[in-house]
Amino acid sequence: MASTLLRKSKDLRRVCAIVVKSVHIDTLNVLIRAESTSVPTRDSSNVDVREQSTSAPTKFQDSTGCNCPFEHIFENLDYGISKVRYAGQTSSSERKSTFQEEMDLEKETCSFSQDEKVESGIKQRADEIARKFSSDAYKNAKPFSEIPGFPTLPILGGIHNFFPGGVLYGLTWREQKWLMQKKYGNIVKETPFPGFTRINIFDPDDAELIFRTEGKWPLRDSFFFMQKHFNILHNKGVHGLATAQEAEWHKLRQGVSKYIVPPQVIGEYCRGVQMVARDFVTRLGKVKDSEGLIENVIPHIKNFSFEAIALVCFNTRLGAFSDDRSNQENIDFIQSVDTILECSYLELKQIPLFRYYKTKTYRRYENAMQCTKRICLKHIAIARERHRAKIVAGEAGVEQEVYMGLITNLITNDNLSEEEVFIIMHDIFTGGVDTTSHMLSFVLYLLAKHPNYQEQVREEILGELKNKDLLDIEDVRALKLVRAFVKETLRLYAVAPANSRNLKQDLVLSGYLVPKGSVVLIHNDWISLNEGYVEDAEKFMPERWLRHATSKINHPFAYLPFGFGPRSCLGRRMAELEVYLAIIELLKKYKLSQTNEVIKIGEGIVNALVPPLKIRLTPR
Numbered sequence: 304m305a306s307t308l309l310r311k312s313k314d315l316r317r318v319c320a321i322v323v324k325s326v327h328i329d330t331l332n333v334l335i336r337a338e339s340t341s342v343p344t345r346d347s348s349n350v351d352v353r354e355q356s357t358s359a360p361t362k363f364q365d366s367t368g369c370n371c372p373f374e375h376i377f378e379n380l381d382y383g384i385s386k387v388r389y390a391g392q393t394s395s396s397e398r399k400s401t402f403q404e405e406m407d408l409e410k411e412t413c414s415f416s417q418d419e420k421v422e423s424g425i426k427q428r429a430d431e432i433a434r435k436f437s438s439d440a441y442k443n444a445k446p447f448s449e450i451p452g453f454p455t456l457p458i459l460g461g462i463h464n465f466f467p468g469g470v471l472y473g474l475t476w477r478e479q480k481w482l483m484q485k486k487y488g489n490i491v492k493e494t495p496f497p498g499f500t501r502i503n504i505f506d507p508d509d510a511e512l513i514f515r516t517e518g519k520w521p522l523r524d525s526f527f528f529m530q531k532h533f534n535i536l537h538n539k540g541v542h543g544l545a546t547a548q549e550a551e552w553h554k555l556r557q558g559v560s561k562y563i564v565p566p567q568v569i570g571e572y573c574r575g576v577q578m579v580a581r582d583f584v585t586r587l588g589k590v591k592d593s594e595g596l597i598e599n600v601i602p603h604i605k606n607f608s609f610e611a612i613a614l615v616c617f618n619t620r621l622g623a624f625s626d627d628r629s630n631q632e633n634i635d636f637i638q639s640v641d642t643i644l645e646c647s648y649l650e651l652k653q654i655p656l657f658r659y660y661k662t663k664t665y666r667r668y669e670n671a672m673q674c675t676k677r678i679c680l681k682h683i684a685i686a687r688e689r690h691r692a693k694i695v696a697g698e699a700g701v702e703q704e705v706y707m708g709l710i711t712n713l714i715t716n717d718n719l720s721e722e723e724v725f726i727i728m729h730d731i732f733t734g735g736v737d738t739t740s741h742m743l744s745f746v747l748y749l750l751a752k753h754p755n756y757q758e759q760v761r762e763e764i765l766g767e768l769k770n771k772d773l774l775d776i777e778d779v780r781a782l783k784l785v786r787a788f789v790k791e792t793l794r795l796y797a798v799a800p801a802n803s804r805n806l807k808q809d810l811v812l813s814g815y816l817v818p819k820g821s822v823v824l825i826h827n828d829w830i831s832l833n834e835g836y837v838e839d840a841e842k843f844m845p846e847r848w849l850r851h852a853t854s855k856i857n858h859p860f861a862y863l864p865f866g867f868g869p870r871s872c873l874g875r876r877m878a879e880l881e882v883y884l885a886i887i888e889l890l891k892k893y894k895l896s897q898t899n900e901v902i903k904i905g906e907g908i909v910n911a912l913v914p915p916l917k918i919r920l921t922p923r
């Protein structure tokens with residue numbers, strides 16, 4: 304006992320000394336991130352070992368439907384809604400509208416049938432949730448203090464675990480969470496730094512309960528501290544979607560959702576984005592060498608994603624594929640968004656001293672934000688002018704406003720101030736460019752790596768689209784193999800590694816009582832790669848998403864790459880549309896081959912493929 308205390312006090316002294324000395328310590332700042340950042344690698348060398356099998360992939364089994372397990376839970380939500388009492392929500396009609404939105408969204412992305420098995424599955428799940436809400440469940444729950452986790456010290460919490468000698472020392476975030484799950488199970492408490500405790504969730508049942516009880520205004524309050532700081536100083540305290548909470552968040556979300564979420568609206572962007580995809584492919588054709596090889600395709604993918612989002616937002620082309628470097632403003636804009644993302648990641652690795660003085664990272668961030676704001680305000684002014692001119696000409700409302708870009712819709716919404724419009728634009732650029740380009744990088748890697756699947760996907764594209772030149776959203780939706788391929792890519796390589804929430808009420812999670820307000824981090828990348836929830840989890844099998852698949856996803860909350868519920872990803876459909884169209888345009892023209900043998904996944908705010916990504920393009 305005495306020796307343990309002595310050892311602990313030595314540890315404590317050592318940790319204190321390190322803390323005092325360190326101003327820029329990576330490890331410490333892993334702690335300051337409340338979430339995000341991860342490294343989906345299986346081994347310490349950070350090289351991804353998934354997908355190294357050389358065996359030929361099986362054929363897609365069925366092209367008649369989609370086997371998305373979400374569908375089952377959404378298909379008959381009414382049952383779950385009437386059966387379960389969701390505390391924190393006032394009326395069942397409110398809940399219904401939220402779930403109805405979700406249901407519509409899922410129905411939209413997956414075609415599925417109603418059958419008895421599905422019905423009984425839903426009933427079972429609703430019963431299960433009801434059971435978790437029963438007073439018995441609360442009465443029998445083990446206390447919060449007993450949730451297992453890495454050892455903590457008085458005052459310092461679990462900080463010592465990250466320092467030399469600590470169990471987490473030198474591990475990537477992904478390795479840390481794999482280790483914590485293995486050691487402690489499906490619910491793990493962590494106090495990574497003093498005064499901050501979070502609960503790590505590895506059980507999709509718990510995820511389901513959290514999401515189904517989050518109410519209409521889910522809380523996700525542990526991200527982007529620099530952005531909050533900037534908004535207070537330079538944006539009249541107006542926060543964006545990523546950082547606002549409660550009514551403030553809801554107002555923004557309502558203000559923008561209708562212009563970017565509904566399928567018919569996304570359809571309006573289809574041809575514009577197709578043109579961008581076509582230019583992307585033309586660009587790749589130009590930069591490949593005489594052998595067809597592109598040593599690193601990632602910057603071009605990023606430009607594609609940027610150009611597509613700019614078109615959607617501003618109804619303008621930024622010229623990201625052009626060799627002409629004369630448009631300094633566009634170059635600055637692209638660089639600023641890059642800098643913002645880079646600094647947002649650095650923020651997670653550094654002590655938040657920017658709150659007290661302007662650190663180097665914060666100065667870079669602030670300059671980039673100011674530049675982005677200036678350019679967004681310019682586009683807002685252009686859109687206002689264009690709209691005014693239409694009113695004068697008596698044409699307002701005649702033309703489909705969607706074609707005029709998201710910004711036109713936002714400025715004509717009287718409920719949104721200029722600061723709010725700017726920060727929404729900012730969120731879309733920072734939330735949408737990198738994520739989508741990482742997803743597309745993984746998709747191209749897997750297409751090149753699996754020639755059989757590539758051929759099947761191409762056959763579907765040629766067969767379904769015939770020689771149709773300009774596509775509508777219905778054409779894209781008909782491509783089930785393309786969609787299954789993308790879904791499976793995101794399952795294997797979740798771009799967003801975890802979903803976070805602050806609990807809206809006390810919940811019993813994995814048998815423990817977790818109080819309202821607790822920060823929970825749901826590790827969807829771990830869950831979607833776990834054999835317990837996904838059969839043949841390590842294998843890349845797009846056919847699992849088709850109806851009648853033999854290899855199944857066994858839990859409807861085992862795959863949540865875009866989050867869930869009213870606060871789920873705003874740009875999901877846009878991201879998917881971009882990726883589908885890039886695949887279509889690329890495979891019509893080229894065969895993809897000779898990619899990296901293995902890939903590395905880098906630690907950043909999201910999971911990204913570490914460049915370079917090599918691709919050989921052979922004209923068809």
Ligand code: HEM
Nearest residue numbers: 734735738739742798799865866867870871872873874878
């Ligand atoms: C592969 C691409 C993408 C992935 C994997 C992804 C993933 C996510 C996830 C996991 C969340 C949090 C959801 C939750 O807490 O339940 C989120 C939120 C968000 N995403 Fe995406 N995203 C992607 C693309 C995009 C695009 C293209 C845009 C913009 C057009 C976008 C804009 C946003 C915004 C604004 C939020 C915050 C929503 C809110 O809090 O109301 N994302 N995204």
